Amino acid sequence: MFIPCIWSTQTPAFCTPTCPRQQAKAHKLHLNRVCMQATAKSQSGKEQQADADVIVIGSGIGGLVTATQLARKGARVLVLEQYIIPGGSAGAFSRDGYVFDVGASMIFGFGTEGSTNLLTRALADVNRSIETFPDPVQINYHLPNALQLRVHKDYEKYVQELSARFPHEEKGIRRFYKECWNVFNSLNAMELLSLEEPRYLWNVFLENPIGCLQLLRYFPQNVGDVARKHIEDKELLHYIDIDCYLWSVVKGDRTPMINAGMVFCDRHYGGINYPKGGVGKIAEELAASLADFGSQIQYKKRVREIVLDNGKAAGVLLADGTELRAPVIVSNATRWNTFGSLIKPEQVPASEQKWRERYEKSPSFLSLHLGVDASVIPSSARHQQEQRQGHAPQEHVEDCHHIVLEDWAHMEDASDATGTLFLSIPTLLDPTLAPPGKHIFHMFTPSNIEDWEGLSPSEYEAKKTRLADRLIARLERAHFPGLASKVELKIVGTPRTHRRFLGRSDGSYGPVPAHKLWGLVSMPFNRTDIEGLYCVGDSAFPGQGLNAVAFSGYACAHRVACDLGLVGKMPVIGDALANLLSKTRLKIER
Ligand SMILES: NC(=O)c1ccc[n+]([C@@H]2O[C@H](COP(=O)([O-])OP(=O)(O)OC[C@H]3O[C@@H](n4cnc5c(N)ncnc54)[C@H](O)[C@@H]3O)[C@@H](O)[C@H]2O)c1
Numbered sequence: 272m273f274i275p276c277i278w279s280t281q282t283p284a285f286c287t288p289t290c291p292r293q294q295a296k297a298h299k300l301h302l303n304r305v306c307m308q309a310t311a312k313s314q315s316g317k318e319q320q321a322d323a324d325v326i327v328i329g330s331g332i333g334g335l336v337t338a339t340q341l342a343r344k345g346a347r348v349l350v351l352e353q354y355i356i357p358g359g360s361a362g363a364f365s366r367d368g369y370v371f372d373v374g375a376s377m378i379f380g381f382g383t384e385g386s387t388n389l390l391t392r393a394l395a396d397v398n399r400s401i402e403t404f405p406d407p408v409q410i411n412y413h414l415p416n417a418l419q420l421r422v423h424k425d426y427e428k429y430v431q432e433l434s435a436r437f438p439h440e441e442k443g444i445r446r447f448y449k450e451c452w453n454v455f456n457s458l459n460a461m462e463l464l465s466l467e468e469p470r471y472l473w474n475v476f477l478e479n480p481i482g483c484l485q486l487l488r489y490f491p492q493n494v495g496d497v498a499r500k501h502i503e504d505k506e507l508l509h510y511i512d513i514d515c516y517l518w519s520v521v522k523g524d525r526t527p528m529i530n531a532g533m534v535f536c537d538r539h540y541g542g543i544n545y546p547k548g549g550v551g552k553i554a555e556e557l558a559a560s561l562a563d564f565g566s567q568i569q570y571k572k573r574v575r576e577i578v579l580d581n582g583k584a585a586g587v588l589l590a591d592g593t594e595l596r597a598p599v600i601v602s603n604a605t606r607w608n609t610f611g612s613l614i615k616p617e618q619v620p621a622s623e624q625k626w627r628e629r630y631e632k633s634p635s636f637l638s639l640h641l642g643v644d645a646s647v648i649p650s651s652a653r654h655q656q657e658q659r660q661g662h663a664p665q666e667h668v669e670d671c672h673h674i675v676l677e678d679w680a681h682m683e684d685a686s687d688a689t690g691t692l693f694l695s696i697p698t699l700l701d702p703t704l705a706p707p708g709k710h711i712f713h714m715f716t717p718s719n720i721e722d723w724e725g726l727s728p729s730e731y732e733a734k735k736t737r738l739a740d741r742l743i744a745r746l747e748r749a750h751f752p753g754l755a756s757k758v759e760l761k762i763v764g765t766p767r768t769h770r771r772f773l774g775r776s777d778g779s780y781g782p783v784p785a786h787k788l789w790g791l792v793s794m795p796f797n798r799t800d801i802e803g804l805y806c807v808g809d810s811a812f813p814g815q816g817l818n819a820v821a822f823s824g825y826a827c828a829h830r831v832a833c834d835l836g837l838v839g840k841m842p843v844i845g846d847a848l849a850n851l852l853s854k855t856r857l858k859i860e861r
């Protein structure tokens with residue numbers, strides 16, 4: 272039975288002869304195949320028309336990359352976002368003339384070369400681009416024992432600076448980073464798609480067998496073990512721990528080597544590049560491009576439940592009671608949200624329980640979005656003069672990103688604002704984000720949801736003020752004299768704020784290994800044990816980070832496109848591979 276394209280009834284222009292996809296192969300496929308298939312049986316057994324080929328729950332970067340990649344392959348995608356803007360933790364908000372990034376402002380994946388620049392590629396694939404400002408220094412570390420280090424984009428300059436501080440470890444430093452480059456160079460030479468798709472695996476293996484074997488070798492390894500093979504100095508190992516912690520939220524022992532290869536090398540290869548107009552621009556452009564491909568995003572649509580028919584994903588139920596149907600559902604909510612509230616408890620697969628034993632929620636953050644008077648950062652001329660007179664330390668406060676830690680024992684401390692302090696000043700790269708003469712200081716430090724529960728409103732406000740003042744004082748004491756008196760706007764967010772606005776369970780930054788695991792071996796890919804339900808974002812392979820969730824979006828879209836028949840697949844081998852991967856993951860125990 273041929274069912275007319277319901278998409279055309281919602282957006283009539285879509286199926287007129289002027290439709291840009293009318294001529295495209297994908298559109299033919301759409302009319303002949305998808306519209307015929309896009310029916311779903313309701314629980315009552317009645318056939319219902321689907322509202323889309325794919326429903327994506329959430330418009331974080333993981334969800335948006337999946338949606339745009341599928342839309343350009345010819346699928347009708349509907350993205351449902353609970354909030355009023357796209358981007359989730361990579362969104363932005365404006366206040367009093369300032370444009371603040373919701374989450375971290377340090378962006379990987381915006382390079383121009385190779386294959387690992389997934390943000391550049393995701394935008395280009397939908398005919399979009401964003402101007403970026405290259406950052407010459409990824410990070411300026413202010414660490415215990417006056418250990419001050421700058422991670423320059425220039426790799427040699429960085430290694431020389433690190434070796435100057437640890438001359439006895441120069442060879443070990445070079446050997447350690449060489450292993451990271453082994454990972455990065457292998458990844459950067461191949462197309463990055465779904466590892467659950469045998470045809471892709473076969474092709475990349477034929478094209479680059481040595482690279483694939485290298486990756487296979489590093490898959491079960493963690494940074495700590497590799498670092499200790501080459502380095503003995505305790506302080507240097509502490510440094511490698513914090514260099515992992517700032518993006519993986521765990522020390523080297525629990526940080527997968529594959530991810531470290533990406534982060535520790537891409538910062539020198541593609542570099543850290545800040546998008547003009549702020550991080551929120553990435554999601555805005557991706558979301559806007561959906562309409563160019565006949566797909567759409569709807570805001571203020573909170574999904575309350577994923578509807579299963581006979582154990583297979585078939586639709587979603589919104590908070591307002593509307594039911595929408597699609598043969599494929601992709602969840603960009605965290606795994607705890609997906610399998611802890613969107614799926615009924617009796618329908619949660621056993622494999623998810625195993626996952627929860629292996630991964631736990633990382634803490635959330637206490638964050639300060641500050642508008643400050645620009646005089647807090649000395650102009651370079653004044654700074655140089657003060658340095659010559661011996662009044663100003665060589666601290667390079669004019670770098671965009673800083674990490675401050677006074678005591679190694681507090682690196683992971685999530686209580687009382689004494690842990691690792693992150694600071695970004697994105698207005699140093701893009702001054703248009705603040706009114707003239709002002710800067711943005713975005714500070715954050717780990718914080719647990721439990722520390723913010725059960726407080727009365729006045730206790731909650733008082734605690735916010737007390738801890739925010741402590742963070743400002745730490746920064747003022749160390750590097751920005753007079754900061755407190757120069758703050759003109761102060762917005763304090765707690766784990767409760769992150770939970771509320773981002774919909775993330777306990778406001779968590781993402782999953783971290785509950786104990787030492789075999790690298791990335793037990794991190795699930797995009798398929799789940801519920802047919803038709805896929806996960807994307809930081810609780811899928813390879814984990815947290817914008818470039819990481821962009822990869823998970825590419826991989827998810829590839830796997831879904833194969834399953835929908837939009838691109839060729841090997842059904843029997845594909846299913847056998849999926850079973851093998853899922854069983855191996857469940858069995859392997861460290
Ligand atoms: N510099 C950086 O690398 C950087 C910057 C910002 C964010 N990040 C990373 O981004 C990662 C998160 O990205 P992500 O793609 O996993 O997702 P995300 O958490 O950023 O976004 C998920 C989106 O889903 C929406 N959502 C959740 N539940 C929903 C529901 N029931 N109904 C409708 N919408 C719902 C949320 O509102 C949110 O917009 C984090 O790990 C963080 O590390 C990194």
Ligand SMILES: CC(C)=CCC/C(C)=C/C=C/C(C)=C/C=C/C(C)=C/C=C/C=C(C)/C=C/C=C(C)/C=C/C=C(\C)CCC=C(C)C
Nearest residue numbers: 375377476483486518530533693694695813815816819822
């Ligand atoms: C066939 C055979 C034999 C074999 C096969 C093999 C293969 C093919 C393999 C493959 C693999 C792959 C593809 C992989 C991939 C991976 C990836 C992509 C990864 C990525 C990663 C990334 C990451 C992790 C990133 C991250 C980042 C982050 C998180 C960031 C953050 C930041 C922050 C927080 C900021 C800070 C701030 C301051 C300091 C202020």
